[in-house]
């Protein structure tokens with residue numbers, strides 16, 4: 781199984797979170813490719829795609845938005861999860877911060893299965909007028925590897941491999957019986973449900 785983790789990051793904090801996500805999948809036995817959203821490579825053979833973007837002024841990093849737009853067709857036929865990184869405090873740790881409206885509409889467009897907001901990072905010597913003045917009060921690192929690991933665990937729990945849902949050798953009625961037996965968790969996945977078989 782393979783996961784593709786794509787990130788849009790200005791100052792490296794979100795890139796680091798993407799690396800943590802890839803590492804958590806690898807510890808679960810998956811192959812992980814972690815890639816900057818600016819790269820033009822195709823999404824290829826990933827079983828899951830995770831897209832993350834840094835939040836700036838309540839907007840997702842431009843490269844993450846561009847990736848979602850460029851690959852919309854392919855992303856709509858693979859299970860997708862999204863994450864945002866931002867809050868410079870511990871408010872994200874409970875896992876209950878809603879996605880900003882812009883990311884909510886991207887999630888709806890891609891039929892994403894889930895979204896998580898993680899704490900962000902701002903270095904004390906951050907460059908840029910606004911960042912520098914913000915850093916005077918809120919510099920620090922609120923990225924939390926345990927929070928990341930918990931989220932990946934949840935993704936793996938919710939992920940239903942296509943072979944289980946759509947057994948190739950089964951006839952349609954038999955597949956329907958299997959569907960009734962497989963407990964499908966409540967999620968917004970579209971591409972791997974029996975309903976579309």
Ligand SMILES: Cc1cc2nc3c(=O)[nH]c(=O)nc-3n(C[C@H](O)[C@H](O)[C@H](O)COP(=O)(O)O)c2cc1C
Pocket residue numbers: 788789790791792793794795834835836837838839865866867868899900901902910911914
């Ligand atoms: C100018 C500026 C605006 C920011 N706006 C937001 C915001 O709207 N919401 C948020 O949660 N975090 C905001 N942050 C915090 C960043 O999202 C956080 O530093 C993040 O980790 C940056 O990711 P990056 O290092 O990958 O660029 C802002 C930071 C700066 C410097």
